[in-house]
Amino acid sequence: MEAPEPAAPPEPSFVAEKRRIRGEVRRRRRSLSPEQRLAAAAGLAEHLARLVRETGARSLSCYLAMPGEPDTAAFLEWATGTGLDVLLPKSLEGHRLGWIRPDGRGTVVGAHGISEPIGELLPGTAVGAVDLMLIPASAVDLRGMRMGWGLGYYDRCIASLERRPPIFAIVHDDEVLPEIPAEPHDSPVDGAVTPSRVIRFAPRG
Template sequence: MADEIDLEKQRIRDEVRARRAAMGDAERVAARDGITAQLVSLVEAREARSVSCYLPVASEPDTSGFLGWARDRGLDVLLPSAREDGLLDWIRPSWEGMVQGAHGIPEPLGAFLSPMAVGEVDLMIVPACAVDRTGVRLGWGRGYFDKSLGSMERRPPVFAVVHEADFVDSLPSDLHDVPVTGVVTPSRIEYLDDPAEE
């Protein structure tokens, strides 16, 4: 059964990668602008003063516009740094440049904080391959965010960012998968795990 779940997860990842790779420049810009608007709306609606987010790599939904807005507004932002043990440290960026991190993933210059630091933010914004309507989040297979979310004593609201086609009715899941509070796409915000907030 576990093998079947893993195979189905990989099939979905391959499908999403192919779909994102096929996006044209104009479509990417429109998606980035939509995501920026939705994330700004989410942060303002929740009156968040501190957030964790991510720097987009490859074809991940582009948060660069939102991060520029957050920097200009003086929000306290934490960005992830992958560790060898599979957890995430967090960086409070100085906004003064980038360095190469684990797996060749760019990381910002700034102050390093422990894996527990993210428990203090008002809102977590995480990448995803896909999300379903029950809050199941499918990542890319390394498990960094699942381990981090699963190890937290206090978990802020968690919103996964995906393109429209990656928000689906159902996804395969394992026991270690931690449901997200909501999903953000270029055109909407939907609460999935916290009906009182709708």
């Protein structure tokens, strides 16, 4: 008789809590009605444009939203129409990000089924030259800690930058939490934008 497989070590509590929060965020995002999604997209476009004006940004990074994510389409239409220089992410091997300056020829499906624009591909460090980074998140907390989806693309990107622009996470209102678990590699953000407001977190350190 073969010896039984050794039991897997118990999952650390912070890992379990991150898993729980991500699951709850996915559930709530799936439950939004079409009307709620449209209202959230309009609110995001308004407050993201407000942030751009307040910071004086002429260049920024953002993302193309997947179904259920806070929708950035209306904001991106405004940003390109205003003449801002916009970079959008491309997933590369090793869970790294490159950046694309869209040329208006549409999108293709990239890694993880995420839409990526067609255009000039720039290295991951190119985003360090923009005036403002707008990034996705599953949740943020009132300390400025951001939680992604567990693959680490943005944490690696941010850690690689010699110059770090102001970074704001884009989330729904109920995804701003009092506190979320943080690990040493997690990158804090300077603020968050929701459909109802722009939040600035206290400087760290």
